[in-house]
Amino acid sequence: xxxxxxxxxxxxxxxxxxxxxxxxxxxxxxxxxxxxxxxxxxxxxxxxxxxxxxxxxxxxxxxxxxxxxxxxxxxxxxxxxxxxxxxxxxxxxxxxxxxxxxxxxxxxxxxxxxxxxxxxxxxxxxxxxxxxxxxxxxxxxxxxxxxxxxxxxxxxxxxxxxxxxxxxxxxxxxxxxxxxxxxxxxxxxxxxxxxxxxxxxxxxxxxxxxxxxxxxxxxxxxxxxxxxxxxxxxxxxxxxxxxxxxxxxxxxxxxxxxxxxxxxxxxxxxxxxxxxxxxxxxxxxxxxxxxxxxxxxxxxxxxxxxxxxxxxxxxxxxxxxxxxxxxxxxxxxxxxxxxx
Amino acid sequence: xxxxxxxxxxxxxxxxxxxxxxxxxxxxxxxxxxxxxxxxxxxxxxxxxxxxxxxxxxxxxxxxxxxxxxxxxxxxxxxxxxxxxxxxxxxxxxxxxxxxxxxxxxxxxxxxxxxxxxxxxxxxxxxxxxxxxxxxxxxxxxxxxxxxxxxxxxxxxxxxxxxxxxxxxxxxxxxxxxxxxxxxxxxxxxxxxxxxxxxxxxxxxxxxxxxxxxxxxxxxxxxxxxxxxxxxxxxxxxxxxxxxxxxxxxxxxxxxxxxxxxxxxxxxxxxxxxxxxxxxxxxxxxxxxxxxxxxxxxxxxxxxxxxxxxxxxxxxxxxxxxxxxxxxxxxxxxxxxxxx
DNA sequence: CTGTTAGCGCATTCAG
DNA sequence: CTGAATGCGCTAACAG
Numbered sequence: 194x195x196x197x198x199x200x201x202x203x204x205x206x207x208x209x210x211x212x213x214x215x216x217x218x219x220x221x222x223x224x225x226x227x228x229x230x231x232x233x234x235x236x237x238x239x240x241x242x243x244x245x246x247x248x249x250x251x252x253x254x255x256x257x258x259x260x261x262x263x264x265x266x267x268x269x270x271x272x273x274x275x276x277x278x279x280x281x282x283x284x285x286x287x288x289x290x291x292x293x294x295x296x297x298x299x300x301x302x303x304x305x306x307x308x309x310x311x312x313x314x315x316x317x318x319x320x321x322x323x324x325x326x327x328x329x330x331x332x333x334x335x336x337x338x339x340x341x342x343x344x345x346x347x348x349x350x351x352x353x354x355x356x357x358x359x360x361x362x363x364x365x366x367x368x369x370x371x372x373x374x375x376x377x378x379x380x381x382x383x384x385x386x387x388x389x390x391x392x393x394x395x396x397x398x399x400x401x402x403x404x405x406x407x408x409x410x411x412x413x414x415x416x417x418x419x420x421x422x423x424x425x426x427x428x429x430x431x432x433x434x435x436x437x438x439x440x441x442x443x444x445x446x447x448x449x450x451x452x453x454x455x456x457x458x459x460x461x462x463x464x465x466x467x468x469x470x471x472x473x474x475x476x477x478x479x480x481x482x483x484x485x486x487x488x489x490x491x492x493x494x495x496x497x498x499x500x501x502x503x504x505x506x507x508x509x510x511x512x513x514x515x516x517x518x519x520x521x522x523x524x525x526x527x528x529x530x531x532x533x
Numbered sequence: 534x535x536x537x538x539x540x541x542x543x544x545x546x547x548x549x550x551x552x553x554x555x556x557x558x559x560x561x562x563x564x565x566x567x568x569x570x571x572x573x574x575x576x577x578x579x580x581x582x583x584x585x586x587x588x589x590x591x592x593x594x595x596x597x598x599x600x601x602x603x604x605x606x607x608x609x610x611x612x613x614x615x616x617x618x619x620x621x622x623x624x625x626x627x628x629x630x631x632x633x634x635x636x637x638x639x640x641x642x643x644x645x646x647x648x649x650x651x652x653x654x655x656x657x658x659x660x661x662x663x664x665x666x667x668x669x670x671x672x673x674x675x676x677x678x679x680x681x682x683x684x685x686x687x688x689x690x691x692x693x694x695x696x697x698x699x700x701x702x703x704x705x706x707x708x709x710x711x712x713x714x715x716x717x718x719x720x721x722x723x724x725x726x727x728x729x730x731x732x733x734x735x736x737x738x739x740x741x742x743x744x745x746x747x748x749x750x751x752x753x754x755x756x757x758x759x760x761x762x763x764x765x766x767x768x769x770x771x772x773x774x775x776x777x778x779x780x781x782x783x784x785x786x787x788x789x790x791x792x793x794x795x796x797x798x799x800x801x802x803x804x805x806x807x808x809x810x811x812x813x814x815x816x817x818x819x820x821x822x823x824x825x826x827x828x829x830x831x832x833x834x835x836x837x838x839x840x841x842x843x844x845x846x847x848x849x850x851x852x853x854x855x856x857x858x859x860x861x862x863x864x865x866x867x868x869x870x871x872x873x
Numbered sequence: 874c875t876g877t878t879a880g881c882g883c884a885t886t887c888a889g
Numbered sequence: 890c891t892g893a894a895t896g897c898g899c900t901a902a903c904a905g
Contacts, residue, residue: 195594195677200898211876216900224874243650247596248898250587251881254535258630266612266619276606279633288651289631290598293619310583311628337535446816473813476786540882551892556884564890588882591897 199240208232219244250312258288259499260308262318264296269471270488271319274343277492278317285500287314296321302329315339315499317492320347322386339502341495346388353502355495355513357486359389362517363396366466366484367438369519371404373526375436375464379412379428381421381448383440390440393468397438416444425451435463442467442474442483445524449477464525470518479523487515539580548572559584590652598628599839600648602658604636609811610828611659614683617832618657625840627654636661642669655679655839657832660687662726679842681835686728693842695835695853697826699729702857703736706806706824707778709859711744713866715776715804719752719768721761721788723780730780733808737778756784765791775803782807782814782823785864789817804865810858819863827855 205212218225218233250256259282263271282289290313292304301321308316316338330350333340341353370378380397383390401408414424439445445467457463459479470485494513501508545552558565558573590596599622603611622629630653632644641661648656656678670690673680681693710718720737723730741748754764765788779785785807797803799819810825834853841848
């Protein structure tokens with residue numbers, strides 16, 4: 194049984210004033226005599242008065258709430274994004290309404306609808322991998338609700354974005370591999386539908402180009418290939434592979450397994466770099482070098498942009514590309530190990 | 534610029550009926566002529582009418598929203614709890630309002646206040662480690678807002694709980710170690726303030742007792758001891774240790790390091806069991822046996838209990854203790870390896 | 874400075 | 890079956 198909360202009229206009656214006066218006193222509306230104001234404040238405190246944000250939302254047409262849609266909670270990446278978001282929204286006095294798409298377009302659409310219905314003041318989202326429909330995104334824009342998209346891009350939607358610079362992240366990783374002596378570098382690709390996959394692949398190619406290493410199609414594999422292990426294994430035999438750059442840490446671990454099976458030592462014979470810098474990277478043997486995408490920062494920055502948009506709708510759209518950090522561990526050689 | 538949404542009165546005017554009629558038609562209020570109803574429904578659809586839950590909340594005094602407070606997002610455990618919760622609340626048509634305490638009592642108190650202010654229909658929470666104040670929890674109860682606490686217990690608060698059976702989880706792990714030949718088993722304890730630490734420790738002791746193995750104080754260590762590694766190292770030399778049961782996977786990894794340094798083989802010389810079954814467990818070498826607490830189920834069940842409480846406040850309180858699952862991997866022996 | 878009036882969008886009496 | 894009236898709790902415009 195929910196207990197009734199004390200309302201602004203309750204304290205108005207008790208003090209023989211009108212609700213408006215109380216409202217003004219409570220909100221520093223200025224035009225209230227100091228004496229009455231003190232009286233009201235005192236009683237409000239005594240009665241444990243707490244304003245009802247629902248009622249306030251109704252009249253002010255804003256909810257102090259921002260909606261978040263992410264594909265899932267379980268990956269460390271999204272946990273960190275979420276933490277980053279929460280850190281800034283909570284400070285700014287905004288509530289977080291959270292939805293999941295489970296990487297399903299249908300659920301994503303439903304989630305956007307839910308958030309729009311809830312009259313959130315703005316929406317943060319990372320859209321699904323499958324990205325062929327975007328009417329629902331356009332609908333958000335049409336509704337006038339600020340929207341900031343994170344990590345993944347939807348070309349057709351003109352809004353603010355915060356992404357990780359996958360191209361440079363990949364470039365730096367492969368560049369490092371080459372600088373530490375690798376020349377025959379395998380790349381294990383990510384899901385075809387993601388822009389991140391494409392960009393990391395491009396970064397890989399660009400690094401090869403910089404060092405005048407010919408791109409070799411035979412060294413590139415699809416991460417979701419069920420025969421990935423076999424193919425890599427075969428590749429190791431027919432090519433003088435000395436480096437591997439994987440789309441993700443998990444794909445890097447797949448490569449780990451193959452190398453171990455083949456009795457190939459890491460990093461002496463083959464260096465490996467993963468992507469995402471999952472906490473696991475520090476616990477495998479040898480510890481995996483990886484590209485950190487700064488997910489916490491991504492969330493925090495995206496939330497900041499959104500808050501700006503909310504507070505001033507005239508704020509120009511932004512496209513932020515976050516610098517990654519190549520975290521070096523034991524799966525790659527260090528410069529000094531390079532034979533001169 | 535937020536676009537104005539079409540309201541119930543908009544469509545009422547357009548059809549020359551009153552808002553009440555429209556409301557009734559939309560909510561299957563029954564007493565509306567089929568013809569008008571169809572007309573209203575048609576126009577509502579055409580205009581893209583969506584009910585305003587804020588307004589509805591105000592009159593119905595419920596928000597279809599449930600609040601969640603967790604210490605943090607980053608641990609896999611909480612991610613899974615969150616996923617479990619979301620899976621049931623979204624199906625039931627409830628929104629999720631999320632707050633973090635960062636393991637800080639002050640933030641926790643503030644979060645509860647925020648959720649109460651937001652008039653959530655119920656609250657799910659895992660309270661902070663430090664648990665000396667609980668006025669704010671009592672306040673939730675007093676307000677009549679259903680509350681389900683997860684994972685950690687607050688003795689003073691009489692409400693529904695969903696926890697993991699730490700005692701049995703630990704017992705089974707240690708029992709297994711003993712059954713596979715271990716007798717000198719180290720236990721690395723968790724944070725003193727947590728009931729989970731105590732219960733796992735008790736489970737450890739009980740398993741020893743079952744097998745008539747004397748409890749040896751020298752084999753027990755505090756996980757947060759900065760000299761943990763050194764102490765374990767020393768212990769390995771002065772005792773014929775053949776098993777380790779750690780409060781968490783991360784503490785188990787600490788033990789891993791020590792064993793590797795000492796050149797002790799796992800599990801041939803020493804078996805290890807961790808706790809929480811973090812995904813990392815499958816990636817370390819050797820793969821770590823661990824106790825899975827079923828966090829997804831914990832979240833789902835807690836959400837279910839809360840929903841019941843919300844729908845029928847007379848629902849009796851429940852105290853659910855979830856069975857854990859001992860996940861066996863390569864860091865422990867199998868039965869058949871035991872010398873007969 | 875303060876009271877009056879009005880309305881945010883909706884559900885729910887109570888009359889007809 | 891339907892309309893008119895009322896109120897959820899609060900803010901804001903307008904008088905006084």
